[in-house]
Structures are given as structure tokens and as C-alpha cells.
Amino acid sequence: MTAPIGAKRFQDDSGLEVEFGGRLPQLEIAYETWGQLSRQKDNAILLCPAFSGHSHANSHEGDPSPGWWEGMVGSGLAFDTEDYFVVCASLLGGSYGTTGPWSVNPETGEAWRGRFPVVGVRDLVDAHIRLLDHLGIERLFCVAGGSLGAMQALELGVRYPQRVRKVFTASGTDRTRPHTAAIRHVGRQAILLDPKYCGGDYEGNGPTDGLALAREIGTVFYRSREELNQRFRWQPIAEPSRGGTVFDVQSYLRHQGQKILGDFDANSYLTLSLAMDLFDVWRGFPSRESALEPVEAEFMIVGVDEDRLIPIDEQEWLHHALVTAGKRSHWRPIENHIGHDWFLVEIDQITELVRELLK
């Protein structure tokens, strides 16, 4: 529940009214930067973290540990620090240094915990905008992200049309469908089922068993059937028992569940999971046409054929909505057995796509 060690901090005391009601009196934002902002301040790229991401997108001098998009940011890389000033901020509602359920509510002097307001992707983007204002960046050269990061990138491109020139989204959507909400629902239920959840007002790490199971459930959808079937043995690896590990895919899932603990807070999990379910980039606009009318950015929409969480037809649909509205959009369907999380894994492929959009 701490910011990455290389993170800078920005505090905004003007408060934020959040989309579904409630107000955060103060925003603290943890962020990292790579490269130099040009004199014209026209070379900034904002990277938007996915669900379990944070400001540490890539290693740098201040923090040599690998980032969540390691190999994407640096001299000669996709987001080339010879040319661009790259910014990445931890998410509002998350556990990595930006205001979230673990932060102290200055009005009560206590951590928010279960009383942290429900936030939407719109609020996550509003926090990014506050940071951009602070850094003096009026217009981004590009905003980029995958999954929840793609939702932020799209939201920024649509709701702040004058503030970005290029939008890169992978494994995203324009609005969450009921089936995806059903998947996230069962993950959240695992946390709520843990007796240590206590309505969100737990001390310490709280419902770690539920959080681990939520992550295990998510993992089943983040990776494709093909990948799991190729990677793991089809035969039992141990004497079968109802409570034990019988197949090595179970060990893998348990490992994924355990990895999240101590780092990612259960209230943050619930908060960001619900933010994704509530995502609808068209909400509040009279029509899609009016939402897109002022949009100026050039888009690249990437989808993966084996995505089981947000299937590729949703990305293709978004591309067509943009083109129908007369916007510039490049549709890049990818064949890859990894599935939804592809953009975190296949760095060479995604580098090529990013370069194509940035050039």
C-alpha cells in the first residue's frame, strides 16, 4: 500500500467531486516521469496503468526494478525518451501512493477504508488532468493504455478533446457489457465473503484470502484457454484431494493470487473493479455523435482475438464508432494466444504498433 520508490508526489487541495456522488477534499498523486519536457511542452505522453498497475511503468535511475510496461519506455524504445517526456501516475482509488481507500481523509483524520467513495474511470482521468495541469502540459502528444488503462485513454480523448493528439488503446472497451460485469462481480464477491472484510473497515491487510481468490478468478480471464492448455500438464501432479492442489494450473493460480497480497489493498480492488464495471464513455452525452463531435485525436485501437474478458468485437466496435463519426482511427486486430493481458507480455509487437501511431 505504498507508492513505488521512485515516485514523485503532487498534492492538490482543491478537492474533487466524484462521478457517482461524494467529494475528495484532497488529491495526492504519485507519479514518475522519463525523458525531458520540451520547451513547447508538446512532447508529453501519458501512460495509464491497468487494474494492478501503478506509476512505475518502466525502470529508471531512481528505481531500477522492472515496471509493468518494462521495455517500453527509454532511449530507443517504443516511448522513446530521446523524443518524448513520459508520465505515469498511480490510480485514484488504488494502493500505490495516489489517494485511495488507504489514504487519510483530512476531514476525519482517519483512513477512508470502506468509506472511500465509489469512483468512475472519469474520476481517474480527472486526477490525471490535475497532474497534467500541475506539470504545465496543456496538450498531450499521446495517451496510451491497455485494459483499464485503455478506458482512461479513451475517456481522456473524448472528454478532454483539446488535450491530446493521439490515443492508443489495447484490450479496452467503450462501455462495460453485462457479461464482463458478471465476471468482475464474482471476483468482488470473493472479497466480500472473507470474514476479515468487515464491510471494508478492516485493520491491517484484511481479507487476504478473499483478495487472493478474486485475483485467481481474474487470472482465469486474463489469460486465454489456449495458453493455459499449452502451458500446464493435463494429468494430476498429486494424489487427488478436494482441498489440495491436484493440477499444476492450480499452483499457478494460487501463485497469482498470493502475489497480489501485501501490495494491493482489498478496498482498492473493489473500488477499481467497480470503476471498470461502471465505465461508459458515452454517459452524460446526448448521443455518441455529440460525444465524438469535438474529438480531435488520432486513435489506434488494438484488440486480441483470444481476449476472454473484453472480446475483440468490442474493440472493433469502438473503432467503427470512431470512423462512422468521421474520426481518424486505425484498427489493429492481433492474433495472440495470451489473451487479454497480451499488451503486458508481447513487448515487441506492441512496440511496433506504438511506433506506427507516434510517427
Next chain:
Amino acid sequence: MTAPIGAKRFQDDSGLEVEFGGRLPQLEIAYETWGQLSRQKDNAILLCPAFSGHSHANSHEGDPSPGWWEGMVGSGLAFDTEDYFVVCASLLGGSYGTTGPWSVNPETGEAWRGRFPVVGVRDLVDAHIRLLDHLGIERLFCVAGGSLGAMQALELGVRYPQRVRKVFTASGTDRTRPHTAAIRHVGRQAILLDPKYCGGDYEGNGPTDGLALAREIGTVFYRSREELNQRFRWQPIAEPSRGGTVFDVQSYLRHQGQKILGDFDANSYLTLSLAMDLFDVWRGFPSRESALEPVEAEFMIVGVDEDRLIPIDEQEWLHHALVTAGKRSHWRPIENHIGHDWFLVEIDQITELVRELLK
């Protein structure tokens, strides 16, 4: 945890050595029948229940409540009682009157609960065979089932090749792949996470919250994305909250979870879930060829394009394995938006297929 009210009972005291070690000293089998066994005893059809099924496949005079395959068994229906003697037995390890974790172990005088042995689909079929022996049925005209029922039908056709003429399987597989095992694993974990599980040695209904969540997780896979997206609203139906119901698809899932309670025992859930994960019809044979060599039955293999639990390529693969081995098999791919559970819903379509095989 009781047999359907119209069930007959058969008790076998010869004991059953189960596939993964252990012995059941006694088998009690709850079953129902429809129609009349012919003098030659050559018109019997065995219906194999799916995971949450039981002996009550269809309503009849002794129990007018709808069965799990209601509309399939009766005069003029798919399994026509003018021609056939239809048998359906509750599953070994389940909660519906056949020996399972709720049964008393005669050697201890106490319910088995968490000490019920791990059973495989092979053991479920061996219990069916004991019943067929008891009824004097040497050779079935047909064995039929969907999902776990399909596994039983296939296992019976392969391991008892002289005992069946026709095998009908829908939404089945020949062996469980790691991805499907991953899905079932997270369901079982929900039960294990419930503090009322107590290692399986609970009193009363035990871990009902975990069991309900396991069922909710399963439901996400039993139905297709297309169905959920068409059926439910895409907008919140209530003010968003982390613990509450925000979308109507959540109400649906909760309802599915609650429906299973009081009826289906958590230890049975774990037992049959693991039995499916452990299913491998080829286990113990030196090769697929040698497994199939003595097989005499004519097969119909049905798969549904939107099946997210056991995708259609597994059913197609099974059909090809049969044909490659020189067996008679009819491959019937179905386009249907329901997904895995299609065979329980589209009675008209499945009736047509069953009639084609039986004629």
C-alpha cells in the same frame, strides 16, 4: 440433501473400490424409471445427470414436479416411453439420495462428510452399472447425457463396450483440459474460503455463502456472453456501491447462487467438481486405439459454438478420435447463444437430435 420424492432405492452391499483410492462398503442408489422394460430387456435407455442433476429427469405420476430434462421423457417425446424403458439415477458423491458425503458410513455409523473418498467419473459409471445389473439390463439401447452426463455416457461406452448400442453426448469432453480445471478450481476455492467449511466436517448446511459463490462463478461459464449481454441491462439499476447490487446481471447471479442452497451439499459440490476435473476417458489404457478397439456403440457428439466451459473444439476432437478409430460417430455442431447449458434449455433442438440417433 434428499432423494427426489419419486425415487426408488436400490442398495448394494458388495462395496466399491473407487478410482483414486478408498472403498465404499455400501452403495445406495436413488433412481427413477419411465416406461416398461421389454421382455428381451433390450429397450433400456440410461440418462446421466449433469453436475446439479439427479434421478428426476422428467415429471411422472409419482412426482409431477418438472425434472431437469423436462419434456424429454414420455409418450411421444424424445425418449419415447411407448418404445423405451428410461432409467435415471442420482450421482454417486452427489446430494440426491445416492451414496455421497451426506450418507452414513456403515463402518463408523457417522456421515462421511469431508472424509468421503475422492471419486472419478469412472466410479459414477460403476454405480450406474450396479443398478443396471440389479435391473437385469445387460445391454442398454442408449446412454445419454450433457456436460458431466456426457462424460458418464462416454465412459460407459468406452469402458463397458458390450453394454451399450448408442451413445449421445452434448457439451462433453474426452478429458478435462487445464483451462476448464482452472475454472472449476476457483469455484471450489470459494467453498474452501467460507469459514463454515471446516475442512468439510461441518454440521447442517455448512458453507452456504461459499457454495452460492461457487455456483455464481459456474454460472458465468454455463451461459454465453451473448446471452448475458442480450438479457441484461447495460446501465446501473441502483446507486453504485462496492458491496451492493449495481447491475441486474448481479441479481441474476445471486439468484442462481441462492437457488442451489438447501438442496445441494457443499461436499457434494467439491466431490463432483473434482470428479469432472479428473475425467480422462483414456486413463489406464495403453493407447487411444486400444481403448476404442472393442467399442461397439454408435455415437452422436453434440457441441455448442458458444460453450465457454468446454469449447466446441473438444467435442469435435472427440468425434474425430472416434472416426479415426473406425467407429460410427455423428458430429452435430450447434449454433446457439445459450452456451454450455444449451442441452438443458433448447428441448426442441435436442429432441430432434436424440430422435435421429435412436431411430
